[in-house]
Amino acid sequence: MHSLLIFIFLNINNFFSSDIQNTSWVLESDDDFELRIYSDKFFTVVRYDNNNIFISTSGGIFSTDNGYYELLEYNSLDSSLVGDTLFYSNVNIEAINGKEYLKIDDKIFSKNIEKSQLSGSWLMSGIERRGEMRMRDVNKPRKTMKILAGNRFQWIAYDISKKGFYGSGGGTYSTKNGKYVENIEFFSRDKETVGKSLEFDFEIKEGDWHHRGFSSKGDPKYEIWTKRRK
Numbered sequence: 001m002h003s004l005l006i007f008i009f010l011n012i013n014n015f016f017s018s019d020i021q022n023t024s025w026v027l028e029s030d031d032d033f034e035l036r037i038y039s040d041k042f043f044t045v046v047r048y049d050n051n052n053i054f055i056s057t058s059g060g061i062f063s064t065d066n067g068y069y070e071l072l073e074y075n076s077l078d079s080s081l082v083g084d085t086l087f088y089s090n091v092n093i094e095a096i097n098g099k100e101y102l103k104i105d106d107k108i109f110s111k112n113i114e115k116s117q118l119s120g121s122w123l124m125s126g127i128e129r130r131g132e133m134r135m136r137d138v139n140k141p142r143k144t145m146k147i148l149a150g151n152r153f154q155w156i157a158y159d160i161s162k163k164g165f166y167g168s169g170g171g172t173y174s175t176k177n178g179k180y181v182e183n184i185e186f187f188s189r190d191k192e193t194v195g196k197s198l199e200f201d202f203e204i205k206e207g208d209w210h211h212r213g214f215s216s217k218g219d220p221k222y223e224i225w226t227k228r229r230k
Helices: none
Strands: 005-009 023-028 032-039 042-049 054-063 068-075 085-089 092-096 099-104 107-112 120-129 132-135 142-149 152-159 164-176 179-187 197-205 208-214 220-227
Touching: 032 107, 032 142, 032 152, 042 142, 042 152, 042 179, 054 152, 054 164, 068 152, 068 164, 132 220
Parallel strands: 005 085
Antiparallel strands: 023 032, 023 107, 032 042, 042 054, 054 068, 068 085, 092 099, 099 107, 120 132, 120 142, 120 220, 142 152, 152 164, 164 179, 179 197, 197 208, 208 220
């Protein structure tokens, strides 16, 4: 099946790749939040309402060569869009009174400012089960990805080949003195998890993120995350 190329024309100019790398942007309305996170060449978009109820998410790979493109790897509302390429012309980042804003389509997102050691796009490459670390091939189409930038994070479980979406959650995070803390603002599988803060010990070993603590249900958790390259 050929990818669908959708053209969305805007009248904004001067969009630069370096301005959007490793950033997050939020749009808050009376009804909901829309969050965009960009790390490396990957992006995610998530919407959740003012009661922190998950609405939808989509994302994949973005490019700023000769315009702004998004190649969808997952879409929780419409799996038929997976593999499609969206093209936006003349997207812009503007600074007003010292604060940056991303204009895309008819929406204006404000920038979240923060950079940490863990900023980037990560794929789960190992998880401990019954005391045994089980490694995963990160090049397979079935992925669990976590994107962090601008003090925001989101994880997504999906399968590109099957156009499957299996769950997502996220919110704000912090890193300090070897501690990584997630403050959960949305979770597609279990709304009772929203509002919880989870603290983990973390360290970087040979480029991989080792992450140890307890899940939202109180179960021991030890995961290994590898930077996504492609």
